[in-house]
Amino acid sequence: MLVERLERLMRTEEYEAGLNPAQWEALRYLARCNRFSNSPGALTAYLGATKGTVSQTVRTLERKGLVTRAKRPGGRRSIQLSLTDEGERVLSLDPRRRIGPTAATLGADTLDALRLGLRTLLHDRIARRGLKTFGLCRSCRHFIRLGAEHDPGGPHRCGLLELPLAEAETAKLCVEHEPAPASA
Secondary structure (H helix, E strand, O other): OHHHHHHHHHHHHHHHOOOOHHHHHHHHHHHHEOOOOOOHHHHHHHHOOOHHHHHHHHHHHHHOOOEEEEEOOOOOOOEEEEEOHHHHHHHOOOHHHHHHHHHHOOOHHHHHHHHHHHHHHHHHHHHHHOOOOOOEHHHEOOEEOOOOOOOOOOOEEEOOOOEEEOHHHHHOEOOOOOEOOOOO
């Protein structure tokens, strides 16, 4: 299958950069997730990996100086993971970015069809396995546009967590995401 072959070739390139695929996936996730989703548990759910595998991955990334682990403010036992400046720098060298220039030559119609097809396949797998969707805040049923207009935390609001959301947060992955109903 074409997707399988492409994935295999891309994973080989990840090893060239001194990280394994799980480490790259963790870095990518931490760069894209929101403040509610930067925990080891959310990373485990996103990757569909075991707690032990994720724990080992995070420890390795910490040793390499790419990730930090800290207690979540206001949380008693909750941990938050963050990329370090070096983690951000390494992520800017992500081998997956090499596919971008070629993808750009496919044209808008082909890219749109490809996105739709891959999204359909992904959503089917997520639904069949009963997994979390990890979508963007702004595509969530709990997202309230301009629900916190006068709150210094942001103009929007998460209706589930009852917290304000800054504009930038609306484009981040969330562990609490539930797809918004399709509008008619």
